[in-house]
Amino acid sequence: MKKKFLSTTFLILSLLMINVLIFNKYTDKSIVVAESFNGWKEEGNERYFFQNSKKFTGEYQNKYFVNGKYANGVYNGTLYKNGDISTNAYVGEIFYGSDGKPANGWYDDGSNWYFFQNGKKHNGYGVDGNGKRYFVNGKYANGYVGGIFYSKGKPVNGWYDDGKDWYFFRDGKKYTGKAKDENGEMYFVKGKYANTYIDGVFYKDGKIANWWCDDGKDWYFFQNGKKHNGYGIDANGKRYFISGKYANAYVDEIFYSEGKIANWWFNDGEAWYFFQNGKKHNGYGIDANGKRYFVDGKYANGIYGGKLYKDGIESKGRTYVNGIFYDENISPADGWYDDGDAWYFFKDGKKYTGKAVDGNGEMYFVKGKYANAYIDGIFYSEGKIANWWCDDGSDWYFFKDGKKYTGKAVDGNGEMYFIKGKYANTYIDGIFYSKGKIANWWCDDGNAWYFFQNGKKHNGYGIDANGKRYFVDGKYANGIYGGKLYKNGIESKGRTYVNGIFYDGNIRPANGWYDDGDTWYFFKDGKKYTGKAVDGNGEMYFVKGKYANTYIDGIFYSEGKIANWWCDDGTDWYFFKDGKKFTGFGVDANGKRYFVKGKYANGIYNGKLYKNGLESNGNTYVNGIFYDGNIRPANGWYDDGSNWYFFKDGKKYTGKAVDGNGEMYFIGGKYAHTYINGIFYGAGKIANGWYDDGDAWYFFQGGKKHTGYATDENGQRYFVNGKYANGRYGGKLYKEGLESDGNTYINGIFYSGDKYPANGWYDDGDDWYFFRNGKKHTGYATDENGEKYFVDGKYANGFYGGKSYLDGEEVDLADSDWYVKDGVWRVKNSGRSCHVNGDFIVISLSDQKLWLVRDGRIISKIGIVSGKPSSPTVTGNFRILSKEYSRILRGPGYASWVQYWMPFHGGYGIHDANWQPSSAFSNSSYYRWGGSHGCVNVYPGSMGKIYNNSYVGMRVIVY
Numbered sequence: 001m002k003k004k005f006l007s008t009t010f011l012i013l014s015l016l017m018i019n020v021l022i023f024n025k026y027t028d029k030s031i032v033v034a035e036s037f038n039g040w041k042e043e044g045n046e047r048y049f050f051q052n053s054k055k056f057t058g059e060y061q062n063k064y065f066v067n068g069k070y071a072n073g074v075y076n077g078t079l080y081k082n083g084d085i086s087t088n089a090y091v092g093e094i095f096y097g098s099d100g101k102p103a104n105g106w107y108d109d110g111s112n113w114y115f116f117q118n119g120k121k122h123n124g125y126g127v128d129g130n131g132k133r134y135f136v137n138g139k140y141a142n143g144y145v146g147g148i149f150y151s152k153g154k155p156v157n158g159w160y161d162d163g164k165d166w167y168f169f170r171d172g173k174k175y176t177g178k179a180k181d182e183n184g185e186m187y188f189v190k191g192k193y194a195n196t197y198i199d200g201v202f203y204k205d206g207k208i209a210n211w212w213c214d215d216g217k218d219w220y221f222f223q224n225g226k227k228h229n230g231y232g233i234d235a236n237g238k239r240y241f242i243s244g245k246y247a248n249a250y251v252d253e254i255f256y257s258e259g260k261i262a263n264w265w266f267n268d269g270e271a272w273y274f275f276q277n278g279k280k281h282n283g284y285g286i287d288a289n290g291k292r293y294f295v296d297g298k299y300a301n302g303i304y305g306g307k308l309y310k311d312g313i314e315s316k317g318r319t320y321v322n323g324i325f326y327d328e329n330i331s332p333a334d335g336w337y338d339d340g341d342a343w344y345f346f347k348d349g350k351k352y353t354g355k356a357v358d359g360n361g362e363m364y365f366v367k368g369k370y371a372n373a374y375i376d377g378i379f380y381s382e383g384k385i386a387n388w389w390c391d392d393g394s395d396w397y398f399f400k401d402g403k404k405y406t407g408k409a410v411d412g413n414g415e416m417y418f419i420k421g422k423y424a425n426t427y428i429d430g431i432f433y434s435k436g437k438i439a440n441w442w443c444d445d446g447n448a449w450y451f452f453q454n455g456k457k458h459n460g461y462g463i464d465a466n467g468k469r470y471f472v473d474g475k476y477a478n479g480i481y482g483g484k485l486y487k488n489g490i491e492s493k494g495r496t497y498v499n500g501i502f503y504d505g506n507i508r509p510a511n512g513w514y515d516d517g518d519t520w521y522f523f524k525d526g527k528k529y530t531g532k533a534v535d536g537n538g539e540m541y542f543v544k545g546k547y548a549n550t551y552i553d554g555i556f557y558s559e560g561k562i563a564n565w566w567c568d569d570g571t572d573w574y575f576f577k578d579g580k581k582f583t584g585f586g587v588d589a590n591g592k593r594y595f596v597k598g599k600y601a602n603g604i605y606n607g608k609l610y611k612n613g614l615e616s617n618g619n620t621y622v623n624g625i626f627y628d629g630n631i632r633p634a635n636g637w638y639d640d641g642s643n644w645y646f647f648k649d650g651k652k653y654t655g656k657a658v659d660g661n662g663e664m665y666f667i668g669g670k671y672a673h674t675y676i677n678g679i680f681y682g683a684g685k686i687a688n689g690w691y692d693d694g695d696a697w698y699f700f701q702g703g704k705k706h707t708g709y710a711t712d713e714n715g716q717r718y719f720v721n722g723k724y725a726n727g728r729y730g731g732k733l734y735k736e737g738l739e740s741d742g743n744t745y746i747n748g749i750f751y752s753g754d755k756y757p758a759n760g761w762y763d764d765g766d767d768w769y770f771f772r773n774g775k776k777h778t779g780y781a782t783d784e785n786g787e788k789y790f791v792d793g794k795y796a797n798g799f800y801g802g803k804s805y806l807d808g809e810e811v812d813l814a815d816s817d818w819y820v821k822d823g824v825w826r827v828k829n830s831g832r833s834c835h836v837n838g839d840f841i842v843i844s845l846s847d848q849k850l851w852l853v854r855d856g857r858i859i860s861k862i863g864i865v866s867g868k869p870s871s872p873t874v875t876g877n878f879r880i881l882s883k884e885y886s887r888i889l890r891g892p893g894y895a896s897w898v899q900y901w902m903p904f905h906g907g908y909g910i911h912d913a914n915w916q917p918s919s920a921f922s923n924s925s926y927y928r929w930g931g932s933h934g935c936v937n938v939y940p941g942s943m944g945k946i947y948n949n950s951y952v953g954m955r956v957i958v959y
Helices: 002-025 918-922 940-948
Strands: 039-043 046-051 058-060 063-066 073-075 078-081 089-091 094-096 105-108 113-117 124-128 131-136 143-145 148-151 158-161 166-170 177-181 184-189 201-204 212-214 219-223 230-234 237-242 249-251 254-257 265-267 272-276 283-287 290-295 302-304 307-310 313-315 319-321 324-326 335-338 343-347 354-358 361-366 373-375 378-381 389-391 396-400 407-411 414-419 426-428 431-434 442-444 449-453 460-464 467-472 479-481 484-487 496-498 501-503 512-515 520-524 531-535 538-543 550-552 555-558 566-568 573-577 584-588 591-596 603-605 608-611 620-622 625-627 636-639 644-648 655-659 662-667 674-676 679-682 689-692 697-701 708-712 715-720 727-729 732-735 744-746 749-751 760-763 768-772 779-783 786-791 798-800 803-806 809-811 818-821 824-827 833-835 840-844 849-854 857-865 876-879 884-891 894-905 908-912 936-938 955-958
Touching: 046 058, 063 073, 078 089, 113 124, 166 177, 201 219, 219 230, 237 249, 254 272, 272 283, 290 302, 290 313, 307 319, 343 354, 361 373, 378 396, 396 407, 431 449, 449 460, 484 496, 520 531, 555 573, 573 584, 591 603, 608 620, 644 655, 662 674, 679 689, 679 697, 697 708, 715 727, 715 732, 732 744, 768 779, 786 809, 803 840, 849 940, 857 918, 857 940, 876 894, 894 940, 908 940, 936 940
Parallel strands: 840 955, 908 936
Antiparallel strands: 039 046, 058 063, 073 078, 089 094, 105 113, 124 131, 143 148, 158 166, 177 184, 212 219, 230 237, 249 254, 265 272, 283 290, 302 307, 307 313, 319 324, 335 343, 354 361, 373 378, 389 396, 407 414, 426 431, 442 449, 460 467, 479 484, 496 501, 512 520, 531 538, 550 555, 566 573, 584 591, 603 608, 620 625, 636 644, 655 662, 674 679, 689 697, 708 715, 727 732, 744 749, 760 768, 779 786, 798 803, 803 809, 818 824, 824 833, 840 849, 849 857, 857 936, 876 955, 884 894, 894 908
């Protein structure tokens, strides 16, 4: 110990001597060397930790420092906070685990458990305590990833519901090929039992087809997967098949129909034939028309064995057979015969066409009638060549030697000129003919109407329906002829238009201002003048006889003078100077204004802002542009006097821009609250959360109606298209976004405990109902009691769709003519019947009848009086609530004693009514005016039997 102390002391003295020697070597005695510093020290407003006079980096006393500060962040792969190792926390996207290192393995990050690799929620294959699994965002993959379907991180094998349907998987893929499931070896296509052809073999529900199957095009009968050919047996017995169909064809010259040898009328693809033992029958046979004679499967038509047959029946003639008319000697007819419709001329049994001789001589026939037609360009009328007026079917014409005649000829109107069988209406050798005669009146020659004399257009005076007129070339004279002015053939004194020329009172073309009868115009040479001319107002410009109000060579004239004021040029009002739209300062009725192209200036001109021609200081709209106080188009937020808007270049902005809230989307100068390219913006930003898009409220993520899990003020929910999920999604049932165990209504559909729409009887919490696809069923369906008719999930009891039902079974209670035989209810004259068991009372309000049934037998059928229209009897399925004797029934304004009282629903009941006339109970309309307050009135003499054969709890059906 003493030696160690001496050694230490010697070492310290030696170091001090060395320092003294070193210091003495320096000639600059002003240098000061500070002692080494360890600990906390302030610099400026910060404190730092030093070691050996340096800001310390490293671990000291279980704290980690970086540049003299407690470490905050990741250093050397470890996360620190205030110098201590930080655990179970995110830095960016990296999660640090319990050792402060990037997490590897399963960790709870505060929201859920995830599998991490190097601090990130793992994607891809990884190994945990369960072995090799596939992860998506740190969770076992469940669903499709890269086309592979996973369940709990493993590619699935076997049957799985992928959220859309059940499929058979192999290594995560919908399997195609042979594989075994609980039904044995099956063939699968894309995860479903094969219902298709595989290598030419048809599979039905995964098995090789051996019966009738629909292959997607039609139903066929298969044997060993092939459309069967030959004899086979199906539900209809032994049949012959061709390509999977009942044979309807010839096989070895035998015809099969629907797979059986034909023995009746059948269509063999060409026509209908009568077959016997598969052969077209020859000889007598019997069909639905009785006994007939057949030839090659058809009714015999013609002569066979010396007999005439028609439609298989022997005929005595005077009839058509196969288009041949036979006479009474059963020979083909020759000559005139009445065939039953009309008389025709026959040759060899056919209606004759051609020349032949009858009692009228040689005639031309067409289809057994005298020809009235063109034959080789010659027209025949009643069998003879036409030589007069004849109708050829299109019109009447004048014929000569069978041709439409051209030239002069005489008919009933005398000598006429014809052209192609019609009276001439044309010029012939310069003479005009009208209706076959030389024209001597007004006639249309094809160009216009003219007045003719002796076939010529008339010149000179003539008389027509208007009296005496002067004509020139067949028209009324219009103009000056022989020194006289004519208008429409009558001499005129002027001051009128003739052929577009206005004549003055001297019958000269007008010059100057004249009133033409409509208004005053300025004329030159009888025409309304266009151009410069002088009148009482000096030199003026005229357009069509009026002072010009238009542009002429770029100069605007107003009232004939060059414009120098506000004028309407036909498009708008402008301020003109020397006929031009003015630009510059000018004075009008509003005082001095600045004009641009004839309008008050609006905008910036020569560095100044003008509005309506007056200089402006801004903060106003000019031509739709909002200018700020610096008379510049506004940019940013401005109050335009009605509201605040965001402007760009003076326009209320639409699009993305930056304001004090950052980058925003604007529409019409306001924060966008709408869809833009399919993205919804709320208050200018891409929507995240609940927003009303104008149709309804939706939950958005990234501007899209969200589908998937997300958190709102109600916690984590599952969303579909922006709404809380309601229904089945991804194999799970959701209600208001929360997973449900079923046995509840969702969107009006009742889901059972298996989380599928209910089918069958279920208690929905209120009562038991029969469901179909989650809806209370209305219609026929089968339950454990057989086929029944349901209404709103209950056995039908009453009248529905024109039919009556009792506990879901159809009965004919609406009919009053019933009887019972062997425990079966039957209706007279209809054949309808219904097995009905048990005890009940049935009341038909439409029939006004009551049936009392015991053990399925009607023991009483009586007339009733029900409630009047203003207080009708209740309808439905009830039970007798009590049986009471000698009661007084009280109500508003009445108190009635009854001997028997059986209530079945509240104040409704069945009782005797001694105040009703006996005839009321046989009159089904009486209740309309004499009905009760709602009860069922029974004739007193009948009520005792009803009362004595009823009991409390007995069913009462009212419809």
